Amino acid sequence: MNKAKGLWGLIKKWDTKSNYAKSNVVPIISNSGNINKVGSDSVSESHLLSVNDINFYDFIESGIKNEVKALINTFNCITYSSCEGHKYENDYEPRNIGVIPRDYEEYCFLKKTFFELITMTNINLIKNYRDCDVYLSLEVDKVETDDGPSLTSLEIYFFSLSDDAVNYFNYIDIASNCFLNELKHIKKSD
Numbered sequence: 001m002n003k004a005k006g007l008w009g010l011i012k013k014w015d016t017k018s019n020y021a022k023s024n025v026v027p028i029i030s031n032s033g034n035i036n037k038v039g040s041d042s043v044s045e046s047h048l049l050s051v052n053d054i055n056f057y058d059f060i061e062s063g064i065k066n067e068v069k070a071l072i073n074t075f076n077c078i079t080y081s082s083c084e085g086h087k088y089e090n091d092y093e094p095r096n097i098g099v100i101p102r103d104y105e106e107y108c109f110l111k112k113t114f115f116e117l118i119t120m121t122n123i124n125l126i127k128n129y130r131d132c133d134v135y136l137s138l139e140v141d142k143v144e145t146d147d148g149p150s151l152t153s154l155e156i157y158f159f160s161l162s163d164d165a166v167n168y169f170n171y172i173d174i175a176s177n178c179f180l181n182e183l184k185h186i187k188k189s190d
Helices: 007-014 062-075 104-128 165-183
Strands: 078-083 095-100 134-144 151-160
Touching (some): 007 078, 007 095, 062 078, 062 095, 062 165, 095 134, 095 165, 104 165, 151 165
Antiparallel strands (some): 078 095, 095 151, 134 151
């Protein structure tokens, strides 16, 4: 189960049509490129900003920024977490994006659509990049929050078949580009 403070408040802010919101927090970046509250590789808690906050994209790591933008622009979905993937001394963290559906109808639509998107991306990767061991996966999870009941999330992960960090980071951007290319062919939400 994931945890995110103020998640219900984020959902309310997300659908507020103000382009003038501005947070008074600044992104802090760790040595490995993690953006979080303290600039640490071992801390995953980040500030939750609405897409309406003019600083929103400053808090999205550069390696996942295009994917987050594309998902928001295509589906108007709420992304509550993301990670570009990070290589550490003895381990790595996979690239991922977490989405919170607003209701059951959006959950069903996004789950089906993300599954199709991920399937087509994986087929493209297998077909065109034989040495690539990066594959995408969709996971359903619960997110515990301090301002209301837990919420269900859809988590898009870019995993490695072999856990070979070198190969993973050699191919992760190719996998992301395949994902973005397939996303162009997906029907937009209304």
